[in-house]
Amino acid sequence: MRVSLFITCYNDTLFPETGRAVVHLLERLGVELGFNPAQTCCGQMHANTGFRGEAFSQAKRFVRLYRDSEAVVVPSSSCVAMVRDQYPGLFAELGTAEQGKELAALLPRVYELSEFLIDRLGVEDVGAYFPHRVTYHASCHGLRSLHLGDRPWRLLGKVRGLELVPLANLDRCCGFGGTFSVKNGEVSSAMLAAKLQDIVATGAEYCTGVDNSCLMHLGGAMHRQYAGMKTIHIAQILASTETSPAEVTA
Amino acid sequence: MSASSRQRILDRIRAATPAAAPQLAEAYAALPREYVRLGAMSANACVERMIERLREYDAEVTRCMPDELEATIAARLKGSGRRVFVAPAGLPAEWQAEEFVWKVDKNLKSLPVSEIESAEGVVTAAFCGIADSGTIVLHHQAGEGRRILTLLPDWHLCVLRASQVVETLPEYFSRCPQPPALVTWISGPSATADIEMTRIKGVHGPRFLDVILVFDQGSQPTLN
Amino acid sequence: MSHAVGEHPVLDPAQAAPFPQAALPVLRNPQLRKNVAHAIDVIQDKRARLVAEKTDWQALRAAGAAIRDHVLGNLGAYLVQFEERCTAAGGQVHWAADADEARRIIGEILREEHASEVIKIKTMTSAEIQLNPFLEAAGVKVFETDLAEIILQLGEDEPSHIVVPALHVNRSQVREIFARRMGIEGLSDEPRELTAAARNYLRQKFLGVPTAIGGANFLIAETGAVAVVESEGNGRMCLTLPRTLITLAGIEKILPRFEDLEVMLQVLARSATGERMSPYTSLWTGVTPGDGPQRFHVVLLDNGRSSILGRHTEQQTLRCIRCAACMNACPVYRQTGGHAYGSVYPGPIGAILTPQLQQMRHAQSLPYASSLCAACYEVCPVKINIPEVLLELRSQVVEQERKQAGRFFDPIYMGLRVANVLFSRAWMFQAAQRVGRVGMRCFTRKDGWIHSLPGVGGKWTQTRDLRGMPPQTFREWCAARGNAQGKGVA
Structure with missing residues (x-):
């Protein structure tokens, strides 16, 4: 194909x-x-x-x-x-x-x-290995526009070594919204703070998702607050294997 | 002034909706209605659901057979600890037990507001009960009383027959031969949650709703 | 004022500050935010449970949307039918093109009635036309009868929600207002006791004031009937006891037939308060001899509504049945509460309704008061695609603004214009990536992150860092890989 x-x-x-x-x-x-x-x-x-x-x-x-x-x-x-x-x-x-x-x-x-x-492709098990505690942030567009449903969970569930931790208030927006994050910077920050609280409460090492725009928003706050966790796009987890582990930036 | 505004508003609306249907009734009939209209419960289960819902609203519910109705009403009246009651026009005389004071509302000579306000309770029949939401429907016909009668007294004893209970809201609408002029749908006693979403029963309407369910369809009331 | 945030909330869209500024006092008021979050959590939770038990929820939504669309597409015919039937049943129908006319009509009726006092059922439409200040100025004393409205009226506050307008006020604040304004000593902050205080405060008014003003949830064209949905019984009091009743209703409130309530009543209470049915729903038709008010007026209000009709995307706005599910679901409203929207209609529906009622002359910041997360659309019982309308209104705002000279140098406008040019040619985009990488270097710290940016970027870096640009873009990697391996991705 x-x-x-x-x-x-x-x-x-x-x-x-x-x-x-x-x-x-x-x-x-x-x-x-x-x-x-x-x-x-x-x-x-x-x-x-x-x-x-x-x-x-x-x-x-x-x-x-x-x-x-x-x-x-x-x-x-x-x-x-x-x-x-x-x-x-x-x-x-x-x-x-x-x-x-x-x-x-x-x-x-x-x-x-x-x-x-x-x-x-009809695959759920992509042969990935990622031995970490991970939580999944469901981006609003993935959730309510594409109706991805449990697809990301099915993929992550088959990743060997990966411990998937549920996230509270999963359907609540992280506050990014493109230019919303600067046009309404203060409101966006308040939404972000609430979301980050839920993510940190999972005790995960990584927060993953299907959209780097949300992850950039969350990751920026994690870095600012020394939250002790990182964001990583789901593709990087799925690409990760024993011999070639995921590329993770600072 | 107003007449010209009427024309102005209608002109604006018509200009904005040039595709308005010439055959309104046909366009209306074509609207999709895929929702549940008829319930799937047995008559008995339906009545039980009605009772369950009423109790969720903290309404008192008493079951009885048709031949026990008068005695049951009298017992509920006595049990309420109240003495002075309003009887709407058309309320069966045998429901008005003698040991109580009855203020009778008549079609031609209706009770003044002060008389209703000073009564301790009211007894009425109902048009229908809707099990799905535990709703009692009054059309304010004979036996159901003018609207004010079920509003001012603090205690409302309502007699509902099992044969009047439907499962779904659409079933109620299908039971109306034509649209009624007056309707009150009562789903539990008056309530508010305006202060910190704490639900408080009994604001302005009757604070106590008491229902007698008459098993008039040959079914046996379960004992409890 | 009950919530002590500096200044009185302004709910006149022509006067209110833009949303980002208007939101600031609330964002700095943790008590207020806590009150709002608590209230909407409770409603959301109840709503979710009751919607889940309806197996036909999506079919009800589809029917609700279809009925409302049918009404809007044939509004003229249905309004005329309503007028005719209501009049035949003894009601008197008035038409008000705008707020000013509606106020004058109501003022005139009250003059004819020699009314010095009125009791009122909660109606957001009356707040929309700012009826109370007008009546007070005309010497008519207004008694709000909904508990939340009493709290606001006595507390000289403004509504922040269309179903639970005082959700931003907590019990101790209510206690303070009631103790002060009702002159009750030793009042506790127990909701039960506070509610009882309101009951006693109003009982004599219900029995004594002969004129009432209310709104309508639905107007039934087929019969000329009006329906009001409520919880406390104050509505029934106002609809039953007075001699004269005035109903103020937006022209879009029409339903074709009585049985259409079988859809609307099922979706409204579940969406609004998380109940299967609200405790009291009342329907009356004109005047009934011996039962209820013997003089009945309906004021049909346009006030900008007809200007929303006929535009495919925007017209959805008028399907609204005012359940407030959208604001309860909205993550923005959750943070800001209602006052920030500068209108009696807050939340997502307010963000699309208010600027349109203002015919896009005011409230242009509201279409941007959303992250477009679409939670509002998901819960709307009549399927208003609010994000779609927000985007349409944003494009109208841009059409207005880009003609303004001062906007030329607005950093967001400039950025988007430049980006448009860059995105049109890949080589330009690639060059811009390279320039950007060099330019960003001076803001990037050793850890590879940007902690502070000037200008618009500062809005980002005030609470978040930004990862610096990596040394190689993806397209550069692809090109390098293609050259090295002569395979794939080229």
Whole structure:
């Protein structure tokens, strides 16, 4: 299967280790993965801030780049939610009928990583080894837009050595929300503090998730507060093996 | 002023909704209604659910057979420790036991507010009971009383027949031959949770709800 | 004022501070935040349990949304039908294009009634048109009768929630207000005793004041009936005892038929208070001889509502049945409470309703008062896709703002414009990554993290660190790997 990796702009720039992990993981599972260097951003930041025209130009780019792909894998729940929930509206409002048709044909082939593993490849046990105490933060887009359900848990549950600790108030937002975190910095910080309290209470070494944007938010607070724990994208845990353990940054 | 505002508002609405349905009733009939309309419980289980719900609301519930009704009413009245009661128009005379003081509301010469306010309780029939939510429905017809009668007295004794109990709210609506002009749905005594979400029973309406469930469908009341 | 946060909350959208600023007093008030969190935790918990027991919950939501959409699409016909049936049943229907007209209509009715006092059922619509100050200025004494509204009225405070408006006030604060304003000595802070104090305070008013003002949960077009859902019985008192009743209702409150209540009553109480049914639901039709008020007026209020009609995305806003489930579920509301929204309608529904009622002339910060987590949409009993409406309103705000000269240099606007250019060509994006890496170096400490940033970035670093840019982007790694191994990922 010829699969395209859409790494997303912030993973590319700030979290390359997540991208590397996706590559190692999928190659291990026998997936032929392509990375089109023409890719940039899905347009989420613009759409969520109210810049619809700009968001549409990113959206058009995305469809143009991937219309011939067999499958597009995206290790970010909010970017997939952008494509699935917001592209149709943008195309209906600003695009042509032809563009709309191309989008409709592409949409069923765009997968968030855990969806791709479970729904498309049909694997839960990816042969990973990660001997740590881990809690899972369910990003809002993964939970309520993509309806990932227990997919991430099923994948993590099969990781050898991994002890999965449940997180209280799982469905409550961490307060990131893109530009919300600076436009409403104080409110966002209050939400973050509440979330961090729940995460720290798990006593986990790592907080994982399907979206580095939330994890960047949480990780930034953990680092500021010397919380004694780190964030790690689920791809890095799933890529981790005895011989090649996960890349973890400071 | 108002007439022109009426026109202005309606014009704005009509301009904004050019696709309004020419056949309103047909468009209405096509609305999706996939929710549960008919309950699945047996008549007996339904009545038991009604009793359970009423008790969750701290209502007193007494079961009886039709031939025990008068005696049961008298016993509940006596047990309430009260003496002066309101009887709505159309309340069966045999429900009004002689040892108590009855203030009778008549259609043509209704009781003044002060008389109702000074009564200690009221006895009524009901139109329907809804088991799912433990709701007693009054249509304020004969025997159910004007709305004020079940509002001012602090204690409400309500006689509900098993045959009047439905399981779901939609079943109640299907029992209404036509839309009633007046309805009060009572689901437990008046309550508030406005102070720190602490539920306090009895704010302005009757503080005590007492229900007699008459097993008029041939079923036997369970003893408890 | 009961919550001692400096200044009186401003709920007039034209006067209120933008949301981020208005939220600050609450964020600095731990007692207030605790009161809010406690109250919504209790309701949320009860709601979740009662929704879970409904196997047909999603079907009820779908029916609720469909009924409300059908009403909105045919609002003109249904309003005329309601007017006709209500009038035939002895009611008098008035139409108010805006708040000012609604106040004048009500003022005139009260003058005809020679009313010097009125008793009131909780109605957010009356708070929307700021009716109480108008009536007081006209010499009419207003007695709120809902316990929460009494707390606010006597405490000279403002509502912070549409179902439990005084949820930000705790028992000791209520005790203080009641003791002071009702002149009761030795009052304890037991909710039972405080509730009894309110009962005694109001009993004579219920029996003596001949005029009442209330709202409506639903208006039934088919019959001209009005339905009110409540818990305390103060509503029944106001609907039954006075000689004259005035109902103020938004034009969108219509339901086609009586039996539509079989959907709405099932979803409303569960969503609002976590009950299967509210203790009292009352329905009346015009005037019934011998039973209840013999003079009955309905004031149908537009006040910006018709301007929301007809736009596919935004029109969802008017489906709202005011259950407040969205604010109870909202992680932003949880932190800020209601006053920060600068409107009587707080929370997610307020964030979309208020700016639209203001026809986007005020409250432009509200569509941004959300992290778009969609918890509101998930719980909404009539399926209002609030995040979708928020995004639509954000784009309208941007349309307004980007024309303003001062916005050109706004860092967020500049950043998004620049980003748009960079994202349009991969080589430019890659160049920007390189420039950014160099530029970020001077902010990055030895541990590889950024602890402090200037400007907008400072909003981030005031509470969080930011990981510095790694030495190699993913695309650089791919390119290097492709060159070295001549395989994959290229």
